[in-house]
Amino acid sequence: MQPDEIKTLIEGHIPESNVEVSFEGSHLMVTVVSSAFEGLSRLKKQQLVYAALNDKIADGTLHAVQMQTLTPEEASR
Numbered sequence: 001m002q003p004d005e006i007k008t009l010i011e012g013h014i015p016e017s018n019v020e021v022s023f024e025g026s027h028l029m030v031t032v033v034s035s036a037f038e039g040l041s042r043l044k045k046q047q048l049v050y051a052a053l054n055d056k057i058a059d060g061t062l063h064a065v066q067m068q069t070l071t072p073e074e075a076s077r
Helices: 003-013 042-058 072-076
Strands: 017-024 027-034 065-070
Touching: 003 017, 003 027, 003 042, 027 042, 027 072, 042 065, 065 072
Parallel strands: 027 065
Antiparallel strands: 017 027
16 A cells, blocks of 8 residues: 555544654554544544554555554644
C-alpha cells in the first residue's frame, strides 16, 4: 500500500483529521491529529486509527503499525 492510500483510509474514518504516513522498512509510522480525539484515552485514540486500518491488517497488507495520536492542542505544543 502507498502512504497516500493509508492517509485516505484514516482521514475517511476519522473526521477532521490531519494524517502523516511514512514507512521505515516494513514498519508503518502514522501520526494522526484530530479534534475527534478530545477527551479520549490513548487506547481509545489508537482504536479509532486501527478501526480505519483493520481490514488491511487482517488481510496482511499492513503490519507493524506504530502511531502517534494527538488532539490539535497536543500537536501545537
